[in-house]
Amino acid sequence: xxxxxxxxxxxxxxxxxxxxxxxxxxxxxxxxxxxxxxxxxxxxxxxxxxxxxxxxxxxxxxxxxxxxxxxxxxxxxxxxxxxxxxxxxxxxxxxxxxxxxxxxxxxxxxxxxxxxxxxxxxxxxxxxxxxxxxxxxxxxxxxxxxxxxxxxxxxxxxxxxxxxxxxxxxxxxxxxxxxxxxxx
Amino acid sequence: xxxxxxxxxxxxxxxxxxxxxxxxxxxxxxxxxxxxxxxxxxxxxxxxxxxxxxxxxxxxxxxxxxxxxxxxxxxx
Numbered sequence: 333x334x335x336x337x338x339x340x341x342x343x344x345x346x347x348x349x350x351x352x353x354x355x356x357x358x359x360x361x362x363x364x365x366x367x368x369x370x371x372x373x374x375x376x377x378x379x380x381x382x383x384x385x386x387x388x389x390x391x392x393x394x395x396x397x398x399x400x401x402x403x404x405x406x407x408x409x410x411x412x413x414x415x416x417x418x419x420x421x422x423x424x425x426x427x428x429x430x431x432x433x434x435x436x437x438x439x440x441x442x443x444x445x446x447x448x449x450x451x452x453x454x455x456x457x458x459x460x461x462x463x464x465x466x467x468x469x470x471x472x473x474x475x476x477x478x479x480x481x482x483x484x485x486x487x488x489x490x491x492x493x494x495x496x497x498x499x500x501x502x503x504x505x506x507x508x509x510x511x512x513x514x515x516x
Numbered sequence: 517x518x519x520x521x522x523x524x525x526x527x528x529x530x531x532x533x534x535x536x537x538x539x540x541x542x543x544x545x546x547x548x549x550x551x552x553x554x555x556x557x558x559x560x561x562x563x564x565x566x567x568x569x570x571x572x573x574x575x576x577x578x579x580x581x582x583x584x585x586x587x588x589x590x591x592x
Contacts, residue, residue, distance in 0.1 A: 355552045362560050409551045416558050416569050482570070 334393045334446075337508040341439075342449070343398035346386035348432075351403035353379035359421065367473075368418070371466045378459045389452040404428075407501065412493035419471065419478045420486055426467045427490040431498060433460045517591050518565055520584040526564055527580065530557050540581030547580065558583075565591040 334342070356376030363369040390397045408424060415421045439445075440453045471483055502509065521535075528535040531548065538547075548554040561583075562569055567590045577583050 351552075355556075358552070358556050359559070362556065362563070364563065406551070413571055414551060414555055414558075414574070416555070416571050416574050417562060418559060420571060421555065421559070477568075 334390065334395045338449075339390065339395050340398060340400075340505075340508055342386055342390050343400055344404070346383050346390070346397050347400040348403040348405060349379050349383035349386060351405050352376075353383060355405070368470055371470065375463055375466070378463065382456045382459065385452050385455060389448050392448050393446060404497075404501065407497045408490075408493060411497045412490050419474050419483060422467050422471055422474075423483065423486045424490045426464065426471065427487065427494050429460055429463045429467065431494055433457060433464065436460070518588055520581070520588045523561065523565065523584040523587045524580065526561060527557065527584070530560055538580050540579060540584070542580045543578055544580065544583060545578075561587050567591050 353376050356372055356379060360369060360373040360376050363372060387397050405428060408428060412424060415424050436453045436457050440450060440457075471487075475483060524538055525535055528538050531538075544554065548557060558569070558574070561567070565587050567587055569586075569590070573586065577586055
């Protein structure tokens with residue numbers, strides 16, 4: 333069974349995966365043929381699958397996913413400003429995916445975690461690690477076009493925004509996530 | 517090199533709206549309410565017209581006219 337807070341957190345994860353899938357799906361649709369088009373297509377399909385994993389997980393635990401209006405990524409744009417080219421999109425995604433892996437890893441350490449949640453986290457994290465790798469490789473290849481310094485400066489700016497967003501999110505939902513900070 | 521009207525036509529196409537409804541003074545964030553849709557549109561315009569923009573370039577871009585002017589002036 334899920335507590336109200338746990339249901340909200342898993343629903344928030346689900347909503348964020350859906351937002352990611354929709355965004356990357358649109359990008360994948362508009363991209364020219366090539367490696368990035370290929371990998372972005374897989375990336376978006378993974379995110380959609382992850383939203384299904386969360387939906388299914390919540391259902392197996394006897395609940396139904398909440399319909400939430402805001403995803404984690406929405407706050408990034410407010411904090412970091414809108415990415416305006418593919419390099420910036422990949423950079424902000426890289427930062428976000430690393431935050432997701434970090435959050436999911438922390439969640440997986442919670443004492444007494446339901447096996448259904450634990451399994452879902454493990455499945456998703458395998459994909460998220462690939463997401464980080466392909467984006468890292470794509471950004472590396474973009475150095476000739478954008479310059480290594482600009483890419484690094486862009487990543488740094490988004491990391492700073494990420495820290496602000498994460499800190500704000502933790503404060504806003506302190507009560508909900510209190511259970512998640514009880515590490516093994 | 518495209519002129520601003522050609523860029524505006526592309527924007528109209530992307531937004532699925534008639535060009536006649538895209539006034540130069542129309543505010544972009546009012547026209548395209550969803551942030552991600554706006555990102556997608558800006559990236560597509562760059563791809564279409566061979567332009568490379570960074571975040572700094574869009575700092576003062578608020579309206580359709582601002583954006584079409586920027587894209588047209590930067591197009592190779």
